[in-house]
Amino acid sequence: MSESTQDIQATVKEYLLEAFLPGEDPDSLAEDTPLISGGILDSISTVKLVTFLEEKYGVEFQAHEISSDNLETLADIANTIQTKRAAKG
Amino acid sequence: MMRLQQLLEDSAAAYPGKTAVVDPERSVSATYAQFQGLAESVRERLAAAGVIAGDRVGICMPKSIGSLAGVFGALRADAAYVPVDSTAPPARNAFIFTDCAVRAIVVAEHLAEGLHAELGQDRYVNTGALPFLAEYGIPMVLLAATSEGTPGFEGVDTSNLAYILYTSGSTGKPKGVMHTHASGLAFIDWCTEAFAPTPDDCFSSHAPFHFDLSILDIYVCIKHGGKLVLLGETLGKQPSKLASVIASESITIWYSTPSILRLLVEYGQEEPHDHSALRIVFFAGEVFPVKHLRAVMAMWPKPRYYNLYGPTETNVCTYYEVPADFPAERTEPFPIGKDCSDDVGMVVGPDAQEVPRGEEGELFVKGGSVMRGYWNLPERNAEAFHVDADGGRWYKTGDVVKIDAQGDYEYLGRRDRMVKRRGYRVELGEIEAALYTHESVTEAAVVATPDPESGVLIRAFLNWTGDKPPSLIAMKQFCSKKLPLYMIPDKFIPVSTLPKTSTAKVDYQKLLELE
Numbered sequence: 001m002s003e004s005t006q007d008i009q010a011t012v013k014e015y016l017l018e019a020f021l022p023g024e025d026p027d028s029l030a031e032d033t034p035l036i037s038g039g040i041l042d043s044i045s046t047v048k049l050v051t052f053l054e055e056k057y058g059v060e061f062q063a064h065e066i067s068s069d070n071l072e073t074l075a076d077i078a079n080t081i082q083t084k085r086a087a088k089g
Numbered sequence: 090m091m092r093l094q095q096l097l098e099d100s101a102a103a104y105p106g107k108t109a110v111v112d113p114e115r116s117v118s119a120t121y122a123q124f125q126g127l128a129e130s131v132r133e134r135l136a137a138a139g140v141i142a143g144d145r146v147g148i149c150m151p152k153s154i155g156s157l158a159g160v161f162g163a164l165r166a167d168a169a170y171v172p173v174d175s176t177a178p179p180a181r182n183a184f185i186f187t188d189c190a191v192r193a194i195v196v197a198e199h200l201a202e203g204l205h206a207e208l209g210q211d212r213y214v215n216t217g218a219l220p221f222l223a224e225y226g227i228p229m230v231l232l233a234a235t236s237e238g239t240p241g242f243e244g245v246d247t248s249n250l251a252y253i254l255y256t257s258g259s260t261g262k263p264k265g266v267m268h269t270h271a272s273g274l275a276f277i278d279w280c281t282e283a284f285a286p287t288p289d290d291c292f293s294s295h296a297p298f299h300f301d302l303s304i305l306d307i308y309v310c311i312k313h314g315g316k317l318v319l320l321g322e323t324l325g326k327q328p329s330k331l332a333s334v335i336a337s338e339s340i341t342i343w344y345s346t347p348s349i350l351r352l353l354v355e356y357g358q359e360e361p362h363d364h365s366a367l368r369i370v371f372f373a374g375e376v377f378p379v380k381h382l383r384a385v386m387a388m389w390p391k392p393r394y395y396n397l398y399g400p401t402e403t404n405v406c407t408y409y410e411v412p413a414d415f416p417a418e419r420t421e422p423f424p425i426g427k428d429c430s431d432d433v434g435m436v437v438g439p440d441a442q443e444v445p446r447g448e449e450g451e452l453f454v455k456g457g458s459v460m461r462g463y464w465n466l467p468e469r470n471a472e473a474f475h476v477d478a479d480g481g482r483w484y485k486t487g488d489v490v491k492i493d494a495q496g497d498y499e500y501l502g503r504r505d506r507m508v509k510r511r512g513y514r515v516e517l518g519e520i521e522a523a524l525y526t527h528e529s530v531t532e533a534a535v536v537a538t539p540d541p542e543s544g545v546l547i548r549a550f551l552n553w554t555g556d557k558p559p560s561l562i563a564m565k566q567f568c569s570k571k572l573p574l575y576m577i578p579d580k581f582i583p584v585s586t587l588p589k590t591s592t593a594k595v596d597y598q599k600l601l602e603l604e
Contacts, residue, residue: 021561028560039569039577040562043511 008057008078015052016074020045031075036068046071053077059084092270093251094128094164096277096312101125104288104314112154112319113334115226119154121314124161127154130221131162131195138193138216138233142167143247147186147194147232149173149204152297152321154225157307159195160298168192169250171265172298174591175200176322181263183207185255189265189464190240195219198228205232212237245465253464254301256401257590257598265464266301266401273304275457276404276430280309283408283429284342284369288314291338291366295320295345300592301401302373305344315342325349332357332364339366343392347377348593354384364389373397373405375594376422376500376518378525382411398425398500402473402484404458406432407498420526424497425490431457434498435483436490441475449491449501453483460484489516508537510545513575520549520578523571527564529553532587534595535578549578550587550600558583 003011013029020040021029035041041049049071050061059081061070070080100109105122112118119127140146146163148170150156156172163170171191173182182204186194196204198218205213213232222229251270255263280286292310294317296302310317318338324330332353335343350372370385370392377396386394394411409426428434435443436450444450453475459482462470475483489501502516509515517535524533532552540546553559559567561581568577588599 024561028562033562034566037569038562039565039572039574042574042577 005078005082008081009074011056012049012053012077013074016040016049019048019052029074032073034072035074036072041071049077053081057081057085059088090249090270091274092164092167093273093277093308094161096308097121097125097128097161100311100314107288107314108316109311110154110157110317110319111338112226112321113338114319114321114324115153117154117225119225124154124158127158127221127225128161128165131158131219132165134216134219134231135162135166135168135193138231140166140168140192143250144168144192145171145189145247145250145253147171147173147182147191147196148298149175149182149186149194149196149200150229151175151197151227152294152319153227154319155197155219155222155227155229156195156298157317157319158222158225159229160307162195164251169247169253169267171253171255172303173255174297174299176591179203179207185263185265187212188255188263189253190234190242192234194232196230196232198230201230201232208232209237211235242465244467246461250461252304254299254401264466264469267461267464268404269461272404272458272460273308275432276304277308277312279405279430279458280305281312284309286310286313286315286342290315290341290368292317293320293335293340293343293345294318295325295343295349297322297591300374301399301404302344302346302592304404305371305397310342326352328352328355328357329359332360332362335364335367336362340364341366342369342371343367344371344373344397346374346593347372347381348375348589350377350385351381354381354388358388365391367392369393369395371395371397373399374592376522378522379420379422380525382423386411386413396423396425398498399430399454399458400484400486400488402460403430403432403454403486405430406454406456406458407434409497420522422500422522424493424495424499426497428456432459436492436498437475446492447494449489451504452486452488452490452498454486455481455483508545508547510537510547511575513573515545515547515576517547520547520568520572520576523568523576524549524551526571527559527567529555529559534587534597534600536597536600538601546580547576547578548580548582548600550582550584550603552584552586 101121109121109124146168148159160170216231216233219229249269251273253265253267255265294306396409397405398407399405407425408429409424433456435453438444438450487504490498493499502518506517520535521533534550538546564581588596590596
């Protein structure tokens, strides 16, 4: 059973709050909160996020894909995961 | 050779009936003639206790006419005075007095027993009260060293020492900065030229005597026959009372750290006061965030504002006059300015070679107002100075600066407050400056600690206005507009107030201990 975009967003949000935003009010992190340009994810934490996504969803990221085009917001991340899973068939 | 005590002597001759010093907290004052008499009485007691030229005399007192008489009494005895923070633990003060083997200690009666116990009953004896000072508010006694208390020091040049100010060392043990009459006067005489004080001037004495800012207050005032207004440990932290004293004493020259000026802006304006006598405001000791400086200048538009810079080791070695008008959008702190006090600065790279003009490097200072050295620490002295090919002796300030287009030194930060993160050099002060531009941040302090995972963990401690601290995400987003990503703090920790040292600077050691 495939997870909805909503579910993916919720899972990633939980991970981000726990890993990089300890103590933060969950409501402050919206689906359009800028993560990379907003200073929440730096290069190291972006790599950690990608590792998490790869393990959790069985997808792979190429080096050039690790960028704000795909990972800037929770919405972007969920879309990227959905696209990758669709491509895998 | 000119000596600091001569400044009092000269003014007492020129202005015997003029008020020299006022203690508003205890509602007492002394004229120049009276004050010189008190200093002479202290000298007599010191002489009776065996104090001779080249000795050290400790001062452990709340700020008062009595403690100032102790300072001048020691100087008149040709001894160097060693002032300590009377609110510090007795063990720390006993360490200092033992370290430089003071021959005698002028101490408040209520502190004498605790200090004496720490010093050792066999090393010092209580010679009894200094009764002539009793009417000035604080009963004082004199402790005198026995032969046990005053070992000799080989290799320490005690000639012409005027004062030893102990500063906290990174090793945890205070170290004594030795200034001679000549190094003190190089700064004091420069103040005469630069600021033209007059007998009509009334100086604030806000800094405690163990803090080097007090050198300007005490000696520039006394030299020019001005009136010195003592703002002691308690009064000094009560902005509404300070505001009232500035008005009632018609203070013309104010000198303090930026922290105190901020308090005056925030809490000192509840009642209207006439501060129109103010003509000069000096600040020193830490970076003044521009938004707070602007608020002070709005509160007091008339005076001229000067940023004085110098580690205790140099008295004051550069100065900068803040322009009366500057753009509203300016957020970067003002420069520390140009060389003064008969000093010369040099900006050097890691190889101790001067860097090309405009490039950043550590500031080295040599000249008139630089200390003789640290008391009895030959190895530290060897590290503290760079001796050039011509034998010039440069004090390494540990501060990183660059020279801007106007020829002013721009302060970039402490050498030891720079950390490398992911290969980038991060100046913690720069992060603080960025945080200060946030509208609800009132105080910010940033510390870095080693972190097994990321290498360096950067934590920002914030004091804010409003009921709720800004959210972590909001702060990170704010920082991302001001700073490169690698400089954004990992954690933002709200605090109701930042811990301060006894000299009202942010206490980074304490912050490092906070979880």
